Amino acid sequence: MKLYTEKYGQVLLRDKNIAQIEISNLEEGEKVLEIGPGEGFLTQFLLEKYPKVTVVESDHRFVDILRVKFFDYVEHGQLEIIHGDFLEYEGLVQDQIIGNVPYHISSKIVQKLSTMKFNKAVLMFQSEFATTLMAKPSTKEYTRMTVFAYLNFNIEFIKLVSRNSFSPIPGVDSAIISLRNHDNFPDLDWNLAETKLRQMFSQKRKKLKNVIENCPVQFQENRIDQLPPESIINLLRNE
Numbered sequence: 067m068k069l070y071t072e073k074y075g076q077v078l079l080r081d082k083n084i085a086q087i088e089i090s091n092l093e094e095g096e097k098v099l100e101i102g103p104g105e106g107f108l109t110q111f112l113l114e115k116y117p118k119v120t121v122v123e124s125d126h127r128f129v130d131i132l133r134v135k136f137f138d139y140v141e142h143g144q145l146e147i148i149h150g151d152f153l154e155y156e157g158l159v160q161d162q163i164i165g166n167v168p169y170h171i172s173s174k175i176v177q178k179l180s181t182m183k184f185n186k187a188v189l190m191f192q193s194e195f196a197t198t199l200m201a202k203p204s205t206k207e208y209t210r211m212t213v214f215a216y217l218n219f220n221i222e223f224i225k226l227v228s229r230n231s232f233s234p235i236p237g238v239d240s241a242i243i244s245l246r247n248h249d250n251f252p253d254l255d256w257n258l259a260e261t262k263l264r265q266m267f268s269q270k271r272k273k274l275k276n277v278i279e280n281c282p283v284q285f286q287e288n289r290i291d292q293l294p295p296e297s298i299i300n301l302l303r304n305e
């Protein structure tokens with residue numbers, strides 16, 4: 067039986083150097099949470115560095131493998147294996163988060179992370195998605211998700227990763243980035259801001275004077291995807 071389903075983002079990392087780069091970008095700490103460990107390629111290195119490792123894996127076939135492979139670590143309480151959906155994870159504050167994440171739910175993972183408290187997350191995404199998170203205005207990669215990420219995180223680009231580092235070889239390259247929570251916009255009403263953001267980007271071909279009531283005069287002739295996040299925040303506050 068084939069043990070992976072590319073459709074569910076199950077391409078497995080095979081390059082130890084890349085795993086080491088990801089782990090060296092995490093910080094020291096007590097606890098680390100891994101999203102989607104698969105067969106545990108990253109997990110084995112995490113266990114060398116952290117006293118408490120929690121992994122959340124949704125596929126029971128991988129969970130069975132992990133339970134056998136890391137039996138001793140589970141017995142000694144260093145490793146907790148959770149069979150479940152990370153998007154439903156309700157755990158406590160984590161020091162560090164790591165994951166070569168399933169590409170088809172990248173946006174949902176970023177949204178989920180925005181609701182969690184952690185020190186630093188080191189994540190591997192499809193390179194195109196990583197570009198979106200850090201895109202500049204007036205480029206095709208600049209989307210609602212770019213602004214959402216800016217509102218929630220400090221983002222750093224770490225490394226582009228060739229598709230040849232995975233098995234099976236996917237059709238695209240990947241990229242490692244890091245996210246840190248920030249609280250730069252404590253005055254924002256988040257539910258309202260997200261609704262407005264969605265509404266503005268759903269009409270991104272229109273000039274803002276035709277999208278927003280009482281649009282500030284300096285933005286009236288612009289389209290939403292021409293404005294930098296700093297200006298969009300003013301719109302989210304003002305409207």
Ligand SMILES: C[S@@+](CC[C@H](N)C(=O)[O-])C[C@H]1O[C@@H](n2cnc3c(N)ncnc32)[C@H](O)[C@@H]1O
Nearest residue numbers: 077078079102103104123124125151152166168
């Ligand atoms: C790209 S693979 C990476 C596997 C492993 N970390 C590696 O690098 O070899 C993504 C993993 O996430 C798991 N996964 C997919 N959706 C998930 C979800 N919602 N919650 C937790 N794990 C998930 C998949 O089963 C798979 O093991």
